[in-house]
Amino acid sequence: MACLTTVVSDKDLVFIDGLGDFFVLNTFNSYIQRYFNNQEIEKLDSFKLTSHVFKHSHVSLLAELSFHIREIMERVGHSDEKTTIQIYTHVTEKMKQNSFEKL
Structure with missing residues (x-):
């Protein structure tokens, strides 16, 4: 080392x-x-859990908690916000619920 x-x-x-x-x-x-x-637990046969899945989850949960996009980018080492938003941020059930409640 x-x-x-x-x-x-x-x-x-x-x-x-x-x-x-x-x-x-x-x-x-x-x-x-x-x-x-x-x-x-019930699993999809094709699902493979990797550290990369944790990165997607981490970004999505930070977005759910309304962290600023720049804070998220810095945490995960992204320089382009399109990568963070379009690839790593997924809509969570809580995000859907919050949107529904606003309507």
């Missing part, structure tokens, strides 16, 4: 293993997929 210290600082790590090292993305994704598969 010594060669990575100039690229990745400890404050940039979100998930670490038992030794304090960062997770390789594929390893992390296989852990969460295995955990997800073992849960007693």
Whole structure:
């Protein structure tokens, strides 16, 4: 990890293993997929849970909480708001409910 210290600082790590090292993305994704598969919930056969799904969920929940688009972009490292809005922001049930109540 010594060669990575100039690229990745400890404050940039979100998930670490038992030794304090960062997770390789594929390893992390296989852990969460295995955990997800073992849960007693209804699942679509084609659904694959990955860290990227969390990014979509995070952006959508921040939008639901009325965070400013620039705050969201900064949090997830986007430079183009079109990417954040058109690809990562999904309409949640709470957003639909709030819109309905406004009518």
